[in-house]
């Protein structure tokens with residue numbers, strides 16, 4: 001299971017479904033009947049792809065009871081192993097189980113829906129720079145994976161999630177904006193080489209968006225596949241595996257693929273911003289203001305990738321979104337931990353916001369916040385602001401960086417709000433905890449660093 005290969009999802013016949021089920025059953029039988037040492041786990045190779053193949057058949061919401069029963073038994077068998085001996089394959093299997101069994105054991109939420117426990121195993125926290133590059137690469141991999149899926153759909157070669165198909169024109173638009181998004185993201189990986197003719201390719205896809213339903217030329221199809229293959233060949237080979245293991249839909253409607261990939265891409269960006277802000281707390285405490293200034297500008301550039309990704313999401317219509325929305329109920333990005341970390345590292349929320357469903361939905365994050373030792377940017381920046389500290393010139397670039405990030409964050413909220421409004425109008429959210437758009441509207445203007453605005457508006461003490 002830990003290899004670098006990509007699954008061939010086009011092999012998707014009924015025989016394969018039966019084979020997939022027998023593979024899982026045989027595997028569970030070995031687990032229960034052979035006296036396995038922990039070191040066997042790696043070799044044993046849990047057949048995750050077979051499970052995912054079966055979920056593609058129905059979506060998790062309508063998971064086959066026989067499959068779920070097998071998974072429950074495997075999960076029980078897995079728990080019998082000693083936690084201290086955790087290997088990579090073991091942890092991956094546990095993470096997969098969280099997403100496979102979430103609907104069954106009522107632990108389903110935004111994190112299990114978007115397979116965040118699986119992504120966590122592929123993230124590299126050795127330093128901020130490494131995290132930045134690996135996260136950017138994951139975003140690029142997610143977009144490439146989406147392009148391949150949509151291209152295969154247009155070519156009639158894709159068997160997964162082919163219900164509630166959008167108009168072919170929407171899919172062409174999607175590929176067009178997705179390739180443009182790759183170009184934007186590539187700024188964060190200086191090692192990544194894009195083909196010299198990428199602008200030409202973008203131009204051809206733009207042309208395609210103006211066509212009605214004509215077939216995609218074999219030249220365009222081949223060049224687009226060569227683009228994504230060429231990018232995957234330069235990325236960490238494990239990212240191919242991550243792509244294969246991290247799309248576990250609740251239903252079989254086509255656009256859920258897009259929706260999941262977009263949610264996952266944003267989660268990757270939110271993590272960069274959250275970790276970057278957390279680092280800035282230490283930098284400012286150590287009076288490294290110019291390094292902090294650079295970091296804020298960088299984080300702003302990361303968040304400025306959002307329009308490129310929202311453009312991909314905007315190729316979904318409310319009709320195709322409604323093809324799967326009801327099966328998502330219980331999971332909402334209201335439960336996004338990375339997004340709430342951004343807010344809490346930036347400032348102390350006002351009591352109204354802290355008591356709102358937004359923070360009620362992320363108990364792990366609020367627990368961290370309530371620790372006595374918790375400090376955030378407000379704690380280290382406030383004492384430096386006018387009236388408290390005379391050395392304003394040194395601080396100016398840093399404050400400018402924070403203001404830029406603040407404005408991009410608010411723009412993110414406004415764009416999100418507009419998309420939500422277009423998709424669901426005034427219907428309540430899927431979390432079951434908010435009124436939907438009216439709730440989001442209340443939070444729209446709330447800045448990331450409210451103390452900055454308030455303090456800079458006051459004249460400095462003489």
Ligand code: HEM
Nearest residue numbers: 263266332333334336339358420423429430431434436443
């Ligand atoms: C079809 C597209 C989308 C719709 C209809 C939608 C809808 C909503 C709704 C109704 C809420 C309010 C909470 C609730 O009751 O669920 C919400 C919150 C939120 N959404 Fe979305 N959303 C969409 C896309 C996204 C995407 C792609 C992201 C990126 C991760 C995202 C991130 C968030 C976040 C972070 C919140 C919490 C905001 C807060 O706590 O103030 N949403 N969304």
